[in-house]
Amino acid sequence: MGKDRLACAEGEKIVPEVMKPATSFTVGVNRAAVSRYAMDDRADFADVDRGLIAGWPDGQVHNDQGDLALDEHITAYIADDAPAPGSVNPSLWRQSQLIKRTGLYKVVDGLYQVRFSANLTIVDAPEGLVIIDTTTSTELAKAGLDLFRTALGNDKPVAAVIYTHTHFDHYAGVKGVVDEADVATGKVPIVAPGTIASFDKYAIGENVIAGNAMSRRMAYTFGLLLPHCDTGLVTVGLSGGYDGMRNVISYISPTDPITRTGEVRNLGGWDFEFLYAPDTEAPEEMHIWIPAIKALTCAENANHSMHNIQTIRGARTRDARNFARYLDESLVRWGDQVAVHYGPHTWPVWGHDDVVTFLESQRDMYKYIHDQSLRLANQGLTPLEAAEVIELPAAIGRRWYNRYYHGGLHHNVRGVFHKELGFWDGDPATIFPLLPDETAKRHVRLIGRDKIIAEGREAIASGDYRWAVQILHHLVFADPADTEAKNLQADAYEQLGYQAEVPQYRAIFLTAAMELRGGVQTAGKVSTDTQDTILAMPIDLLFDFVGVHIIGDQAASIDIQLNLTFTDASSKWTMWVRNGVLNARQGHADHAQLTITGPKAALAGVLLQPAQAEAIIAKAGLETDGDLSVLQTLAAVTDTFDPDFNISTP
Ligand SMILES: [Zn+2]
Numbered sequence: 098m099g100k101d102r103l104a105c106a107e108g109e110k111i112v113p114e115v116m117k118p119a120t121s122f123t124v125g126v127n128r129a130a131v132s133r134y135a136m137d138d139r140a141d142f143a144d145v146d147r148g149l150i151a152g153w154p155d156g157q158v159h160n161d162q163g164d165l166a167l168d169e170h171i172t173a174y175i176a177d178d179a180p181a182p183g184s185v186n187p188s189l190w191r192q193s194q195l196i197k198r199t200g201l202y203k204v205v206d207g208l209y210q211v212r213f214s215a216n217l218t219i220v221d222a223p224e225g226l227v228i229i230d231t232t233t234s235t236e237l238a239k240a241g242l243d244l245f246r247t248a249l250g251n252d253k254p255v256a257a258v259i260y261t262h263t264h265f266d267h268y269a270g271v272k273g274v275v276d277e278a279d280v281a282t283g284k285v286p287i288v289a290p291g292t293i294a295s296f297d298k299y300a301i302g303e304n305v306i307a308g309n310a311m312s313r314r315m316a317y318t319f320g321l322l323l324p325h326c327d328t329g330l331v332t333v334g335l336s337g338g339y340d341g342m343r344n345v346i347s348y349i350s351p352t353d354p355i356t357r358t359g360e361v362r363n364l365g366g367w368d369f370e371f372l373y374a375p376d377t378e379a380p381e382e383m384h385i386w387i388p389a390i391k392a393l394t395c396a397e398n399a400n401h402s403m404h405n406i407q408t409i410r411g412a413r414t415r416d417a418r419n420f421a422r423y424l425d426e427s428l429v430r431w432g433d434q435v436a437v438h439y440g441p442h443t444w445p446v447w448g449h450d451d452v453v454t455f456l457e458s459q460r461d462m463y464k465y466i467h468d469q470s471l472r473l474a475n476q477g478l479t480p481l482e483a484a485e486v487i488e489l490p491a492a493i494g495r496r497w498y499n500r501y502y503h504g505g506l507h508h509n510v511r512g513v514f515h516k517e518l519g520f521w522d523g524d525p526a527t528i529f530p531l532l533p534d535e536t537a538k539r540h541v542r543l544i545g546r547d548k549i550i551a552e553g554r555e556a557i558a559s560g561d562y563r564w565a566v567q568i569l570h571h572l573v574f575a576d577p578a579d580t581e582a583k584n585l586q587a588d589a590y591e592q593l594g595y596q597a598e599v600p601q602y603r604a605i606f607l608t609a610a611m612e613l614r615g616g617v618q619t620a621g622k623v624s625t626d627t628q629d630t631i632l633a634m635p636i637d638l639l640f641d642f643v644g645v646h647i648i649g650d651q652a653a654s655i656d657i658q659l660n661l662t663f664t665d666a667s668s669k670w671t672m673w674v675r676n677g678v679l680n681a682r683q684g685h686a687d688h689a690q691l692t693i694t695g696p697k698a699a700l701a702g703v704l705l706q707p708a709q710a711e712a713i714i715a716k717a718g719l720e721t722d723g724d725l726s727v728l729q730t731l732a733a734v735t736d737t738f739d740p741d742f743n744i745s746t747p
Contacts (some may be wrong), residue, residue, distance in 0.1 A: 116328035116591070116607075117561035122446075122560030123592045124183035130598070134188050135495045141401070142177075143261025145195045150209075151248040152200035158240045166236040166344050167213065172197035172332065173327045182327040184595040189603065190392035192402070192502050195330040196443060203242050204445050207390045208369075209249075211241030214336030215581050216267035216441050217274075218394070220387065222365030225256025229385065229394065230441045231270035258480040260289040261441055262379035264301040265346060269702050272347035272629075280349050288362060289351035290373055291381035292634060296351050299380040301634045306642055307411065310740035311449045315410045318742060322611065322618045327605060334502030335402050335442045350628040351685055355383055358426070368680030372430065374423035384427050391436035393452070395427055397427030399459045401443040402502035406466065406511025409601050414516040417509070419466035422671040424460035426451065436496035448522035455498060464500045466506065470513035479522045480514035505599035537574035546572060546579075553585045562596075564702060565589035569593045580591070587613040609745040617741045631701050638665060639697075640672055640681035652734035657727045660685040660692040660701055672704075676733065683729050691723035707732035 119127070152486045156169030169728070173195050181190035202210050211217040216236055218229035231238045246252060255275050260268050271287070279285040289296045304311065316322055320330035353362065355371045361370050372384040378397040385394050397404060397529045398420050438452045439445040446455045467485070475485040493499050514522070521528060526641070530536070541549065549572050556565035566589045572582035587610035594606030612618065658673040662685075669688055672681035693700060699717035703710045710728040714721060 098208070102362050102399050116324075116326075117588065118328070119593055120560065121317075122562075123595045126596045127181065127183060127186055130596075131187050134191075134500070135497065136187070136191075138497065141444075141497060144447070145198055147444075147447070148203040150201045151159060151244055153240075153244070155359075158237060160236040160344065166234065167199065169197070169199060174326055175331065175454060184328045185331050186596060186598045186603075187499050188598045189331060189334065189502070189600055192334055192497075192500070196332055196334070196336060201241070201248055202444075204439050205390055205392060205447075205524065208387075208392055208437070208439065209245055210439060211244060211387055212444070212645060213237050213241070214333075214442070215240040216382055216439075216443075217270065217439070220365065220367070221249075221251065221253070222256065222367040222389075224568045225254050225365035227257045227259065227364045227367070227369070228250075228255055228274050229259045230267040231258065231260055233266045233346075234335060235270050235273035235347050236344045238273030240273075241270075242274050253365075255285055256361075257285060258287045258367070259364075259385065260287065260296070260300075260351060261385065261394065262290065262382035263296060264379055265300070267441055268300060268348055270347040271349050275349070277349055280352060283352070283511055285363075286353040286364070287349060287351045288353040288355060288369075288371075289381070290355050290371075290383035291375060292354050292356060293351050296327070296354070296381050297633055297635055298638060300348065302638050303643070305438075305630060305634065306638070306645060308728050308742060311411045312740060313742060313744065316532040317605050317608045318410045318601040320600075320608060323604060328595070330600075330604060332600060333604070335400065335404075338531070346629065348633045350633055355652065361605060367382040369735075372423065372427055374419070377419045377423055380413070384423065386427075386431050387650040388434075391434050393427065393431055393438050394440060395424060395434045395438065395456065395632060397441055398423060399438065399456055400503070401498045403462060403499055403504040403506070403509070403511070403729075405504040406509040407515060408464075410509060410685075414512050416516060417463045417513050421460045421464035421467065421605075423457050424463070427434075428456050432456070435574040456494050458493060458499060460495045462489065465493060466509050467513055468592045470510045471517060474514060477523075479524055480511040481522065483514065484508070484510040501599045503601075505602060506592050508599075533570075534574045540571040544571075546582075550582065550585070553582070553589070556591055557585065557592075560592075562592045573745075574747050577743075583613040583746075585611055587611075611686070612745045617743065619741050626658070631699055634701075636666060636668060636670060638699070639701055639704070640670070640679065643672075644679040644681075645675070646705070646736045646738075647679045648736050649677040651677075652679075655730055655734060657730050658686055658689040659727060659731075660689040662692070662694040663700060664694060665696045674734065689723065691721065691725065691727045693719055693721050695719035707735050 125600055153167070153169065157165060158167040160166045175193050177194055181187035199212050202212060204210055207221045209219045209221065213232050215232045216230065217232045220227040220229065232241060258271060258275055275285050278288055283556045319333050322329040357375055358372045360371050367387060367389045370386040370388065374382045374384055382396050382398065384396060405415065405456065407414050432453055435452050436449055437445055437447050438455060446452050469487050470483055487506065487510050489499065489506065549568055553569040554567050556568065565584060569586040569589065570583055572579050573586050590606040591610040594603045594610065597603040597606065652674050653676060656675050658671060660670065668683065669685050670683055671686040672679060693703060695717055699713055699719055704714045707728045
């Protein structure tokens with residue numbers, strides 16, 4: 098993906114005026130920040146390299162077409178011994194020095210990891226390999242397994258695959274390590290948390306139904322449009338951000354569901370014991386204990402980072418209390434025996450005492466956020482007021498693995514409020530407010546543009562960037578053509594980005610600055626609605642996805658009904674659009690205007706792109722019976738989504 102990035106290091110400026118240097122205020126803030134961190138604790142630098150067996154030739158991985166699937170050179174500017182530049186928070190810089198590493202590592206005898214943005218974990222069990230999580234793409238999963246086989250001369254077959262949770266960076270590479278036919282015949286089980294229907298629903302549904310909004314927000318939060326450099330993206334904190342989001346995302350449904358804690362499977366000759374941990378970092382998640390090697394993973398519920406209670410890219414809010422609950426349950430079950438903890442991101446923790454301290458500390462971090470947020474809510478504070486005052490106690494906050502590389506304390510406090518109290522912050526002025534552009538216009542009318550510009554300049558000149566952003570926001574939203582205001586606001590966003598410890602805040606601020614200066618760029622779309630995900634989508638979810646495309650007010654005047662027969666799923670459905678709403682039910686209706694019969698992939702194409710229905714029907718040889726003009730009626734009320742909608746301007 099590196100070839101698609103702007104390269105600020107080489108001076109290739111695609112966007113005008115991108116990336117100014119850090120101001121003296123920002124340099125000062127970043128210098129002072131070190132007092133918050135345990136800078137002299139360097140143990141992680143030894144641990145991150147522990148067990149290294151092999152890296153990639155030339156630091157690169159290519160796919161079958163010869164395109165780059167991973168390029169370590171992208172992070173080369175993050176030198177191991179380089180001090181943090183003035184434009185990077187020192188804690189984020191340090192974490193980036195650690196997580197930029199990739200390659201094959203031995204964790205303990207019988208347990209290996211190929212570290213990417215998301216790790217491929219390989220258990221070398223007596224009778225076969227057990228793959229725990231399959232990283233972000235088929236290319237990297239395949240390359241990782243090949244590296245393991247070549248470096249260790251190990252040609253044992255893959256005996257099983259385990260998904261720890263429903264996020265794509267943990268299942269997307271599955272077809273790089275296992276043949277779908279071997280899963281279908283039951284030769285290679287795929288073990289995963291939750292029922293199969295639930296895993297499918299969250300793996301696919303969480304990313305697709307609101308997928309366009311999520312993709313655009315992901316471009317902002319993970320800096321997908323930014324160059325990799327010390328005034329651009331400096332890793333995404335939990336992962337390097339150097340491997341291709343455009344590689345192939347595959348999916349195979351699980352075959353062996355884990356729905357109870359204490360369930361055991363014998364895989365490759367070793368027992369694996371599971372702790373079911375739903376509604377934590379993902380809707381379906383589980384922890385895994387391998388007694389033969391006393392190795393534990395708490396999946397993404399324990400990391401070298403604070404995780405998101407509310408992910409900013411956009412997903413349902415998580416339960417901080419559950420993170421703590423299941424971490425403690427893991428300590429109760431295995432805490433007296435555990436010798437090593439390994440995760441699906443970052444590097445392991447070795448040694449019984451250190452693992453116990455790590456899990457206890459992460460448990461307490463999540464519980465502290467949960468309990469203090471609700472204590473202050475009960476005192477009458479609003480989410481923003483609570484987020485401004487809650488600090489972690491030093492015993493928790495000075496441990497590197499509790500720092501804000503994925504989640505941030507500020508937005509996680511707001512996340513707890515959201516989870517427990519919903520979206521309203523408790524201020525009557527926010528329950529039915531004017532829109533931001535309307536509010537902005539009235540502020541500008543009342544205060545005057547010149548006064549706001551002067552105030553914004555003064556705030557920037559004195560390093561008061563938070564205020565500068567807020568006051569200038571009125572000008573930008575009142576008149577998005579006001580270049581002077583946009584450039585000033587970009588200057589303020591940029592310095593806030595340089596000061597942020599949370600890489601997602603940095604990416605949001607810097608992307609906003611870039612788009613305010615140069616307009617919306619169009620390279621960062623991450624598509625999770627691939628052929629595999631559409632095919633794996635449960636049919637009811639497919640109709641949900643079609644339903645969110647219906648333009649309600651226009652559809653209110655139509656009344657259509659279609660019957661559909663999904664030949665490969667052996668199921669019949671009827672769907673109708675009436676009152677501006679799409680509904681669907683199993684079974685055929687008596688009075689449908691049209692019946693279409695064919696495989697799911699083609700029917701999905703017809704429903705999602707009714708304007709191209711005739712071509713799809715002809716190409717796929719679908720059987721139809723009835724009035725085909727119904728599809729044109731449907732096309733007329735089906736929306737398309739702009740992948741590059743405005744964020745930093747109205
Ligand atoms: Zn992940």
